């Protein structure tokens with residue numbers, strides 16, 4: 152039986168940063184190195200969380216309701232999926248986590264970070280037992296690039312339909328979090344081609360993850 156705790160990796164970025172393409176590549180890169188991996192997402196990742204996601208991406212609601220539902224889905228996700236997987240020794244690759252709440256509900260919508268912190272302390276715990284990502288990859292692009300990618304045709308959800316200044320505030324909040332936690336949150340310039348970004352990641356990931 153595997154005894155060591157797995158690593159928890161989250162992937163973040165504004166809508167249109169190209170996160171999905173990089174997530175698929177990252178999962179394959181880790182699996183090729185023999186890492187036992189589960190892939191999941193927020194909001195979502197459990198049957199209840201996916202129902203909450205459908206509401207969150209569709210229904211207009213009070214800003215605090217939005218933050219509370221994000222953390223309700225997260226509580227369930229931690230209990231049902233993330234904590235058991237890490238305890239088994241599996242690694243968890245998660246499409247967004249709490250940094251997204253600071254960026255979208257905090258930066259984008261203006262909810263006080265202290266409020267988000269209260270929910271984070273409650274749901275993720277405090278002190279050494281706190282459950283948070285070991286590594287967060289923040290795919291960063293300037294607004295011209297993300298707006299152009301979003302404009303490329305598919306159906307947009309409630310967050311993606313927000314105005315350009317909303318996305319600019321989301322990006323600023325993400326970058327501020329990365330500046331405050333540079334060891335955990337690695338900013339990846341995602342304005343180049345997928346191949347260029349992947350070449351950069353392949354060079355940096357062993358060091359960021361402590362892999363040979």
Ligand code: TYD
Nearest residue numbers: 166193194221247248251252255256310311
């Ligand atoms: P996203 O992860 O981008 O999925 P897709 O690529 O399939 O559109 O969509 C989730 C949306 O939810 C995204 O716009 C950001 C938003 N979100 C928050 O506002 N707060 C959060 O805490 C999380 C996890 C996501």
